[in-house]
Amino acid sequence: MTASGRRLLLEVLDAAGLEVTxxxxxRWMTMLEGEWKRTIPLLLTLxxxxxxxxxxxxxxxxxxxxxVYRILLQRNQRPGPVHFALxxxxxxxLTGALPLTAVDAETLDELLGxxxxxxxxxxxxxxxxxxxxxxxxxxxxxxxxxxPPNPVGGSQR
Numbered sequence: 072m073t074a075s076g077r078r079l080l081l082e083v084l085d086a087a088g089l090e091v092t093x094x095x096x097x098r099w100m101t102m103l104e105g106e107w108k109r110t111i112p113l114l115l116t117l118x119x120x121x122x123x124x125x126x127x128x129x130x131x132x133x134x135x136x137x138x139v140y141r142i143l144l145q146r147n148q149r150p151g152p153v154h155f156a157l158x159x160x161x162x163x164x165l166t167g168a169l170p171l172t173a174v175d176a177e178t179l180d181e182l183l184g185x186x187x188x189x190x191x192x193x194x195x196x197x198x199x200x201x202x203x204x205x206x207x208x209x210x211x212x213x214x215x216x217x218x219p220p221n222p223v224g225g226s227q228r
Contacts, residue, residue: 073097076117076171083179084115103187107223108194111187122179123168124153126186129194131161132201139163139201146193153185155193163197165189195223 077097084091089101097117105111108128116123132139143155143163153167165186169178198206210220 073117073119073171076122076174079174079176080115080117080122080179083176086176087180087183103183103190105187105191105194107192108190111190113183113186117171119171121168121170122174122182124166124182124186126165126190128155128163128165128190129197129201130163132163132197134202134204135200139197142193142196142200146189149189151185152182153189155189198223 080099081091084099084101089103092100094100094114099115101113101115103111103113103126112127114125116125147154151167152169153165156164156166158164167182167185169182206221206223213220
């Protein structure tokens with residue numbers, strides 16, 4: 072199953088126009104592009120029985136930890152194989168897995184779509200809650216140098 076899973080995975084990523092880098096045995100990196108979270112790194116790992124996906128969502132929040140974790144836990148109530156978690160360093164990640172027997176072009180596309188959707192829909196909210204002081208400093212700097220405001224600072228999305 073691993074050989075056919077590998078072939079299917081690479082075909083679907085290629086069909087989606089994604090640039091893929093092999094980073095180990097049955098491990099690949101690619102990048103999704105979102106509207107609000109512009110770059111969404113994605114690590115895909117093909118195991119003996121499952122396909123695992125991991126994506127760095129954001130670093131450890133500077134502040135507002137309780138609000139950030141509340142947002143993420145509420146998002147985790149949605150059905151689907153992808154959920155928010157913390158890695159060993161406390162960074163915010165998206166992670167999910169599918170059994171290889173369930174992987175086909177449609178489920179793989181849905182898996183990637185869920186990572187993209189969760190990242191994009193949640194990113195600004197988490198930035199405003201967990202990195203507010205940084206955003207305020209950036210807005211002041213942008214005003215000082217004549218740049219337009221960062222839309223994250225004022226957007227309610």
